[in-house]
Amino acid sequence: MDTIRAMQTFVRAVELGSLSAVAREQQASQPTISKVVAALEKQLGVRLLERSTTSLSPTEAGRRFYERARRVLEEFGEAVGDAQGQAERPSGLVRLSAPVSFGVLRLNALVLAFQQRYPEVEVELLFDDRYVDLVAEGVDLALRLGAQLPPNVVARRIAVSPRMLVASPTLMARHKRVRHPADLASVPMLRFTWLAGGDAIVMEGPNGPATIEAPCRYRVNNSLAMREGFVDGAGFGLTPAWLVQDLLDDGTLVRVLPRWHGSAQDAFLVYPSRRYQPARVRVLMDFLAERMPLLPGMQPV
Incomplete structure (x- = not known):
């Protein structure tokens, strides 16, 4: 059996949802296409397709095999092109x-x-x-x-985002005494839900690391909601810069304790x-x- 052809036939059957459609595409008869798929199922020892008079769909094993087979065929096609000296054109x-x-x-x-x-x-x-x-x-x-x-x-590490403490100018104006990480224990904090460490905040500064217990009155599980919360003055927060850099640049938010920072986010x-x-x-x-x-x-x- 031509395994590559059998895989191509099976993949197209799943994608077109019909053996007849595959037969028309390959300019073959439907019985020929059915035999190819049946031979593949026999070789694998599993049923790949559920057939009826009106529909065709992959079994659970067929669905898993389809995902792998599709990738194998893609790689095979690109390998053939590479061997023949053809330039790869991403598509x-x-x-x-x-x-x-x-x-x-x-x-x-x-x-x-x-x-x-x-x-x-x-x-x-x-x-x-x-x-x-x-x-x-x-x-x-x-x-x-x-x-x-x-x-x-x-995993390929491609960028890093500094983590910094931010707040709205209005909130900062109400808490002018925040001059050291320890002062965060008495101000409203905004945190991400399920964050490791509970209410503890760890920051690195001129004299080394500092761990502060900063009780939090508001937690959310979405960074965009945190961003909106910072703008609305819901609390101070330690956040990666990618979430707020544009707001810092236009003055909507301000950086708090600029000599201190959290661990960067990769x-x-x-x-x-x-x-x-x-x-x-x-x-x-x-x-x-x-x-x-x-x-x-x-x-x-």
């Missing part, structure tokens, strides 16, 4: 996962600029604050902020641990690695 779909707030505030514009440069690459931008299973969910590339990364992935590109990446994924990775350090509140590594 096709890239599924990119990113945190919600950073995705909306900063990444969306970068992806649109990327598509201006590479018009034949489609991008599906998926906003999700959880650590998605890249293989199981068919994600090609993920942007992750912070040091905690999912297992069994390759930005990583994360992808499944396989050796070969399609050209469309590689060019997107390189584009983000080039542009992200230039974003407001981000710095090169």
Whole structure:
């Protein structure tokens, strides 16, 4: 059996939802296409497709095999082109996962600029604050902020964002005595929900680190909500610069205790641990690695 052809036939059957459609596309008879898929199922020892007189759909095993087979075929096609000396022209779909707030505030514009440069690459931008299973969910590339990364992935550190204490000018005017991290224990604080360390804030300053117990009266689980809270004067907060740099630049927020800072937040590109990446994924990775350090509140590594 021609395994590559069988995989191509199965993948197209899933995508078109019909063996007849595959037969028309390949200029073959439907019985021939059915035999190819049946031979593949026999070789694998599992049923890949559920067939009826009116519909066709992958089984659970078929769905998992489809995701892997599609990638294998893509890599095979690019390997053939490379062996034949053909220049790779990035095209096709890239599924990119990113945190919600950073995705909306900063990444969306970068992806649109990327598509201006590479018009034949489609991008599906998926906003999700959880650590998605890249293989199981068919994600090609993920942007992750912070040091905690999912297992069994390759991570490329591309930028860093300083973490600083900020507040609105109005709130700062009401708390002019904030001159040292210890003074934060008596002011309203705005924190991210589920943040490690509870109410403790650790900052680095001229004389080394300081840990402050700063009771918090307001917690949210979304960075854009925190950004709005800072502007509305809901509290002081320790935040990565990417979230507020534009507001600091135009005076909407002010930096508090500028000689002190929190631990910086790293930005990583994360992808499944396989050796070969399609050209469309590689060019997107390189584009983000080039542009992200230039974003407001981000710095090169």
